[in-house]
Amino acid sequence: MRAKACTTCRQWKARCDAAPGVSGGCSRCRSLKQPCVFDASFKRTSKNKCLQQMSTEIQQLRQALLDSTKNTSPSTSSPVSATPSNSNQVPPMDDESPFSTGWQSGLSGLTASGVTPDHVDLQNSATGLQQPTPLSARASPQEILQLQPPLQSATLSDTSSNPIISAADDALSPPTWQRPSWQRPLFVAGDQQPGLTQPSPMNRRLSTASTPYRILGDVGLTRGQVDEQFRTYFAYYHQYLPFKMDSTSPEDIYSKCPLLFWVIIAVASTRKTRARLAPMIKTMVGETMYSRVRFVEAVQAILILCVWPFTTSSLNEDPSHLYSGVAAQMSHQLGLHCHTQNHTHLALSHEQLARTAEVKLTTWMAAFLMNQMQANFLGVPPSVTVDYNLLSNFSHPSIDPTLSKMCRIFHLLTQSALDISGYTPTPSTPLDPNSRLEMVITYGAEFSTLQVQHLDPMNDTLKITFLFARVQLWSFALAEDIPLSQKQIDVVKQAERDACDLIELCYSLNLSISPTYIRRAMCYCAFVLAKILRAQQATQCEVLEDNIEKVRQALMTTSDSRGDIMHKACELLQDIPYFEDKRLSPPITSRMGQSVLYDLMRIGAENTVLGLQMDTRARTQDLSFDLDGFDWNMMGM
Known part of the structure; x- marks a missing residue:
């Protein structure tokens, strides 16, 4: 009996299309160029x-x-x-x-x-x-x-x-x-030592990926971590201080200035990693300050630390104001204030001489901004003087609009604070209360003109900066020696509105990546509202109390521990509207626009630690405290 399919098709379990009487066999055998055999006794192999x-x-x-x-292998083992x-x-x-x-x-x-x-x-x-x-x-x-x-x-x-x-x-x-590059090299038989097992390809790949690429102290980062941190910084952080840089590559930045490299890593890292990097970075900053050779990248690193300082437990521990002064002085020494000139007499390297004018100019403007900002946060005069060349650079096309507008805002704020304080920030200002109130109103109109001519349109960062500057200006009208009048009431209402608007803006932001000056502006406005509540000049007390509570909730999310300065500020905000002013020491009026904040800190200190100590000592002697004899460290913040 003839089989219905050839042996090849039967083995493949395929349909055989061989026709009886047709030479050449089926199409499959013809394509394989083999004879088409029909065998009834053929058995398929499983x-x-x-x-x-x-x-x-x-x-x-x-x-x-x-x-x-x-x-055939040699006696000494070697990879193939x-x-x-x-x-x-x-x-x-x-x-x-x-x-x-x-x-x-x-x-x-x-x-x-x-x-x-x-x-x-x-x-x-x-x-x-x-x-x-x-x-x-x-x-x-x-x-x-x-x-x-x-x-x-x-x-x-x-x-x-x-x-x-x-x-x-x-x-x-x-x-x-x-063979993929991540696999281990080939070894001939006998190369492997007894008792040792070769890693699998996956383990070798993981070990290569986890090898530290940059190490500082006990912190080691892989190449992937470094790239991710740099991407995060330039995507979310750099916009708050947008100076220009020669390169954004991690390799280039590390080769030029390791301090700038690790500062960027610290800013974009988690709180735990940032705390581990803090001691080493502070040491590197100290070495940079005493170094003979200065670089633009070192100035930029110090400026970044002014915007994102490490966690501190008191205002006296915060080196931001000191860093801003160091950055300004280093900028002067590098000639950044004259960005079109190369100061060859300073024996700068060839790489420094090749800096572009835009990098120099934007770095200098950032140094000026940080110096003005940190001085206003502490209520002290800035260390950088303003000249015509500096003012003309505000409109330079190479400067980022955000940076230029922030420079204009803080320049006007500093000018107003110095004028109202009579250029002598002492407890007794030469301007009488009525003159100070008139100056506040005059500079309020200047801020409105600045907004129309140079600031609009503004993003959220500029709005917060502008509102903070105006609230600090209005705070001069909250001094106790300002007589009650319709002008004073109008200024207080404007301060109330601006402070609430700023808190609402900040409350909608992600404060975990926001710069410190936004959190400090938010905290300052909460203290201004507390001052208005204490003066019983608020028209809507419940609204102000709600805004103060919003600030407390928002700042608590950014606090690392109970010893953090923001955590202390939140605890003080909870009770300061209701504390009694014991007047164990005279009111603080020496901090210009920040006098409101420091005076409320005085009241809080007198009602807690300092009050208990003074009450004990007052039984034995008559104490009179002036500003020079006041122990600022006892204020807790």
Whole structure:
């Protein structure tokens, strides 16, 4: 009885289209260029048996390769060269090789496609698949090894002429395969020391990725962490102090100024990492201050620390004002205030002489801004004087609009504070109360003119800065010696509105990445509202109390611990509207626009630690405290 299908189609479990009486056989046999045989006694070989036969042959070939390599390897173990070679070479069948981990699935795919045990050595050709060679007709493993060149590379080139590579290997790898760079080097048999196991490819890849790229003290960062921190800084932080830089590459910045590199890392890191980096960075700042060679990048690093200082427990510990003065003096020494000139007499390096005028100018403007800002936060005169050249640079096209507008705001605020205080910030100002109130109203009109001519439109950062400057101006009208009048009431109402608007703006921001000056502005406005509540001049007491509570809730989320200065401010805000002014010391009026804040801190200190100590000492002696004799450290903040 004649079979209905040829042996090839029966082995592949495929439909045979051979027609009786037609020469050449079925289309499948014609494409394979083999005779189409019909055998009724043919029995199909199972897939499991095919796999077993091919597995046995592969194991024999692998063992023969290892034995041959062991006999020809030198006495001293060395990694096998990974240089590509034109000779037909085979990657070793070790545990990391893709041939050892995926060969079973590849063979399954072959048998599922109809490849028989006797038809596993198929080769690609231009016309199709060539005549298969039965396994029984192949050379033995020993004969094959005699034809094979020594193993010298981990690169697999063209396998079409290599008698070792079977169809199963061809299915498991592309014609050209090269070991990935993260895999361990190949070692011949006998290289591995007894008791040591080679790492897997995944472990090697993880260990390479976790290798520290930059280390400072006990903090080590991988290359991926460094890139991510720099991306975060320039995406979310740099906009608050947008000076221009020669390069934003971590490698370039680290090579020029490691201090700037680690400051950027600290600002963009978590609180825990920032606290670990703080001691080392402070040491680097001290070394920079005493260094003979100065760089623009060092000035930029110190300016960033003014905007994002490390956690402190009191105002006296905050070095931001000191840093702003250092940055301004270093800028003068580098000639940044004359950005079009190169001061060769300072023996600057060639790299410094090649600084662009834009980098110099924007860095100098940032130094001026930080000096004005930090001076106003402490209520002291700034150390940088203003000249015509500086004022004309406010309109320079290379300066970021945010930076230019903030410089204008703080310049006007500083000018108003000095004029109202009579340029002598002492407890007794030369201006009488009525003159001070008139000056406040006059400068209020100046701020309105500035807004129309130079500030509009404003983003949220500029709005907060502008409102903070005006609230600080209005605070001069909250002094106790200002007589009650309609003008004074109008100024207090304006201060109330501006403070509430600023708190509402800040409350909608992510304060965890906002600069410190935004949090301090928010805190200052809360103290101004507390001052208005204490003076019983508020028209809506409940609204002011709600805004103070908003400030407390927002600032508590940014506090690291109970010893943090922001945490102390929140605790003081909770009780300061209701504390009694014991007047154990005279009111503080020497801090210009910040006198409101410092006087409320005095009241809080007198009602807590300082009050208990003074009450005990007052029983034995009559105490009179003036400003010079006041212990500022006892105020707790």
